Amino acid sequence: MKLSSKGRxxxxxxxxxxxxxxxxxxxxxxxxxxxxxxxxxLEQLLSVLKKDDLIDATRGASGGYFLKRAPEDIxxxxxxxxxxxxxxxxxxxxxxxxxxxxxxTYGVWSKLYREINKCLDGISLKELIxxx
Amino acid sequence: MKLSSKGRxxxxxxxxxxxxxxxxxxxxxxxxxxxxxxxxxLEQLLSVLKKDDLIDATRGASGGYFLKRAPEDIxxxxxxxxxxxxxxxxxxxxxxxxxxxxxxTYGVWSKLYREINKCLDGISLKELIxxx
DNA sequence: ATAATACCTAGAAAATTGATAGGGATTAAA
DNA sequence: TTTAATCCCTATCAATTTTCTAGGTATTAT
Numbered sequence: 001m002k003l004s005s006k007g008r009x010x011x012x013x014x015x016x017x018x019x020x021x022x023x024x025x026x027x028x029x030x031x032x033x034x035x036x037x038x039x040x041x042l043e044q045l046l047s048v049l050k051k052d053d054l055i056d057a058t059r060g061a062s063g064g065y066f067l068k069r070a071p072e073d074i075x076x077x078x079x080x081x082x083x084x085x086x087x088x089x090x091x092x093x094x095x096x097x098x099x100x101x102x103x104x105t106y107g108v109w110s111k112l113y114r115e116i117n118k119c120l121d122g123i124s125l126k127e128l129i130x131x132x
Numbered sequence: 133m134k135l136s137s138k139g140r141x142x143x144x145x146x147x148x149x150x151x152x153x154x155x156x157x158x159x160x161x162x163x164x165x166x167x168x169x170x171x172x173x174l175e176q177l178l179s180v181l182k183k184d185d186l187i188d189a190t191r192g193a194s195g196g197y198f199l200k201r202a203p204e205d206i207x208x209x210x211x212x213x214x215x216x217x218x219x220x221x222x223x224x225x226x227x228x229x230x231x232x233x234x235x236x237t238y239g240v241w242s243k244l245y246r247e248i249n250k251c252l253d254g255i256s257l258k259e260l261i262x263x264x
Numbered sequence: 265a266t267a268a269t270a271c272c273t274a275g276a277a278a279a280t281t282g283a284t285a286g287g288g289a290t291t292a293a294a
Numbered sequence: 295t296t297t298a299a300t301c302c303c304t305a306t307c308a309a310t311t312t313t314c315t316a317g318g319t320a321t322t323a324t
Contacts (some may be wrong), residue, residue, distance in 0.1 A: 001135050003221045011252050017152045041314055060322025061268040076240055089135045104147045108208055112251050119247045128236050136281065173283055192291025193299040
């Protein structure tokens with residue numbers, strides 16, 4: 001049960017944006033340079049984060065990406081759910097499970113799912129860059 | 133961040149063994165039949181669980197697998213750590229991370245790791261088959 | 265105009281996971 | 295003592311997912 005690199009990389013990028021919150025937009029090459037990630041791969045992650053309304057961007061020369069809300073108002077949970085396309089650890093949590101009632105293990109997954117979300121929703125981007 | 137089918141299948145098999153705890157060994161074909169899993173694949177999962185001392189087996193005709201401890205003394209955490217080869221959601225948790233001190237995200241992973249284990253260690257196999 | 269940027273889509277490469285196959289060793293029971 | 299049922303071991307294939315690369319288009323400050 002590993003987090004994908006999308007989650008890890010994307011969260012790093014979000015930290016970078018948070019560090020410069022209020023200073024205008026950061027360009028893709030800049031973020032890639034700071035986080036040591038491939039520009040093209042990072043671009044795809046940022047597009048996901050944008051689709052989910054966590055960041056926004058301005059196009060054209062001297063354009064770039066920036067947080068849509070303040071770092072203290074964005075939780076790690078939101079970011080990871082966006083990048084990982086949900087944090088459901090088993091498929092029967094999303095979609096309907098037909099034998100939820102008789103399945104011995106359903107309860108485990110649903111409890112774990114709640115705990116994971118609770119934990120991650122309790123950490124803000126601001127705490128992250130300040131080292132709680 | 134998905135649990136692999138090893139974890140899901142293996143836990144199912146463990147439930148089956150728990151249901152018949154104290155009744156002697158269950159054969160691979162029997163367990164596969166009850167859980168609707170491929171014999172050969174399940175065999176590999178059981179061998180992992182055996183290596184990690186959660187189950188034991190007797191060979192030869194009328195042999196089979198059985199729990200090494202009572203269902204109330206085996207936690208879901210133990211089972212999943214065995215099958216998933218640890219529950220570290222990122223690699224820097226296992227192995228040493230060289231820049232643990234400067235990394236903004238290390239704290240998140242380590243906190244989440246603790247929560248996941250705490251949650252799963254708090255559920256016993258017995259609770260599972262009895263529906264807590 | 266130009267150069268720097270975000271945006272979009274297709275697909276290759278690599279890694280992981282899921283599953284199959286076949287044979288060997290052991291042992292209860294006929 | 296033979297037989298059949300079982301666990302044990304290892305190799306390998308197939309499918310899926312993840313990671314990453316490539317190339318072009320649209321937009322905009324300078």
